[in-house]
Amino acid sequence: MAETPPMLEKLLRAAAPSGHEGPAAGVWREEAAFASLGTDGLGSSIARIGKGAPLLAAVGHIDEIGLVVTHIDEKGFLWVSPIGGWDPQILVGQRVAVRGREGVVLGAVGRKPVHLLDPDQRKKAVELKGLHIDIGCADRDEAAALVRVGDPVTVAAEPARLAGERLVSRAMDNRLGAYVALEALRRCHERGSLSGSFAAVAAVQEEIGLYGARTSAFELRPDLAVAIDVTHATDVPGIDEKQLGSHPLGSGPAIGRGSTLSPKVFELLVETAEEAGIEHTIGASGRSTGTDADAIQISRSGIPTGLVSIPLRYMHSPVELVDLGDVEAAVELIAAFAARLEQGVDLRR
16 A cells, blocks of 8 residues: 655644645645645645746635534533535534634534434435534633634545545545645656746635635746646446446546637647546536636636646545545656647647
8 A cells, every 4th residue: 555645644733724725735835845835815835836838727716615603602612603515414414623823722513413303304405494503512701712703614535545545534635626726746856857838726715705816827927737626436326327427436537628718728738638548538618617727718818728637536525535546646747748848839719
């Protein structure tokens, strides 16, 4: 069993929901010390090498879904709203971490025990408004000494290795993309393989509106870009490959092809994968992709944009599961793609 990449391990252990990305961004910037570093006004991180044209931006968002404290009741229980998209059923019984006044405050998500639910209540789906967080305090004053309204909350689910090359953790979506972008940049730097320029971007606030990708693309003004995100692995029960395509774990990255994606960038990515012997699949989209690519491609007067996605099981849950071989393949694809770009590359539709 190969070791989990240390940088990825550190990124996954940093709790950083949308709008509160500081801990993960700090890890990413420390790892990017070999490059020229900058930020945009929202806090997206930009690491750049090279000075020539064209300038490629590889963008992975560094935020994750989470919760925010909206109320502390008289008995010291916390009530929350979502940051990003949650299935409330997943939260029942989870341990959580609140980023409080003086540091992390641990808690547990609670609801009325099943024994006490009326028969009709047992048949209903759980709603977030019916869940609370118990941090062990006796009353509001005790809880308010530790936690304030507006504090962010994440599920306490640290990365763990499973059989083979499989890794499970919260925040795979999308620390994976931020990791791949920076690791590909590092390899190009170490290999001296660029004729143009390459910027890795750890974008913020994707889960609440693709905001960091929009501002960082405006700031950076790349000639072309590739968004790096996750896609649904299709090798688990209940997934219909006729609807989503075939992207099982171990099949390599999925290269996006669709209405909002650049046909030229798509073809260059596929050619790169084929020449380098990188296993891959193709994912199709008829409208928007639901990723940072949607925001990047309409920045300024338009940026030719591609999409590379890593197959992931159980998205938006504390047990997101990935094959590390697919992550490594994505790194090599982006590094090889950056290395083959030459000045004057024709990206017109």
